[in-house]
Amino acid sequence: MTARKKARTREAIIARVNGRELPLRNHAERALSDYFTSLNGHRPARLYDLVLREVEEPPFRVVLDYAQGNQSRAADILGINRGTLRKKLKQFGLAGS
Incomplete structure (x- = not known):
């Protein structure tokens, strides 16, 4: 696989629905639209923090599972160093995973 094709593959995160x-x-x-619909006239608060809490953790859980707990491999897949991975795993309560 060429470098160009690998880059396109990484960028094309696709889900089947x-x-x-x-x-x-x-x-x-769609999730954000649903969130605003569910507010029923209430004001949204701290949306950026909400999005980060909801979106940042799942890739760490899924990639660590995909890497069968191998933190070096998981860090490589995520494109971060192992120290950052460990910090994030602790932050998300996944340190024992």
Whole structure:
């Protein structure tokens, strides 16, 4: 696989829903639209913090599982160093994983 194709593959995070391929971005947009709909006139508060809490942790959990607990491999897949990975795992309560 060429470097260009690898880059495209990494950028094209795709999820399957109802037989269609939808980019992760579309899922995030839909979730945010649903969030605003569910407010029923209430003001949103600290939306940025909410999004970070909800979106940042799952990749660490999924990648660590994919890497079968191998932190060096997980850090490489995520494109971060092992120290950052360990800090984030502790932050998310995944340090014992």
